[in-house]
Amino acid sequence: MELKTLKCPNCGADLEIEDGIDTFYCKYCGHKIVLEGQSDAAYEAKAKVKEIEHEEKKQKANLDYKKFIEKNDNATSLKMISGLLLFIVGCFVFLQISGNRQAAAAAKQTEKFEKIENQVVEEIKNGDYDAALADAQMLRDTTGTLSGIARDALDQKREDYIATIEELRQGK
Numbered sequence: 141m142e143l144k145t146l147k148c149p150n151c152g153a154d155l156e157i158e159d160g161i162d163t164f165y166c167k168y169c170g171h172k173i174v175l176e177g178q179s180d181a182a183y184e185a186k187a188k189v190k191e192i193e194h195e196e197k198k199q200k201a202n203l204d205y206k207k208f209i210e211k212n213d214n215a216t217s218l219k220m221i222s223g224l225l226l227f228i229v230g231c232f233v234f235l236q237i238s239g240n241r242q243a244a245a246a247a248k249q250t251e252k253f254e255k256i257e258n259q260v261v262e263e264i265k266n267g268d269y270d271a272a273l274a275d276a277q278m279l280r281d282t283t284g285t286l287s288g289i290a291r292d293a294l295d296q297k298r299e300d301y302i303a304t305i306e307e308l309r310q311g312k
Contacts, residue, residue, distance in 0.1 A: 148173065245285040253279055253294060260301055269309045276301040 146155045150171035157164065162175045256278050263272035279298040281291045 242285060246287070246290070249281065249285045250290070257297065257301075264301075264305065264308065269305050273302065273305045276305060 146157060147153070148155050148166040148169060148171055151166060151169040153166060153168040155164075155166060155173065157175070163172070165172055256275055260272050260275045260279075263269075263275060276298055279294055279301070281294055286294065
């Protein structure tokens with residue numbers, strides 16, 4: 141590093157100037173001094189400062205971009221999870237409502253079959269076998285609301301009533 145000696149234009153004091161620096165202040169009076177023309181070292185130093193500033197801006201932009209992506213990824217994930225959860229809850233509610241409707245329909249159908257069965261029994265007691273046979277034939281699940289076991293049991297009851305009615309008819 142080479143030192144050059146100059147005089148302050150304001151107070152006349154001797155100034156020590158570092159090579160490569162083109163702007164400085166007098167250490168006696170504080171006057172700002174700008175040298176005309178810069179050395180190669182000053183140009184290189186300024187270029188290096190600009191390069192460092194540019195790298196810092198790129199790194200900050202990169203960091204801001206990563207934060208943005210991370211924030212959006214988290215928001216997107218949260219939206220997807222919320223949507224999935226809402227879908228699952230909706231399916232659950234739908235199944236509950238459907239199940240309740242199906243259970244209500246099955247209960248209504250069972251009540252209807254019990255009435256028909258009571259009517260068949262009453263008609264058999266009264267000896268009205270033709271009416272009992274016609275009513276026994278109505279003991280069928282035509283709506284599909286009964287479970288397989290309940291439907292099988294109903295079919296078996298119908299067959300038993302029909303067989304009983306036929307036996308009673310023949311024994312008449």
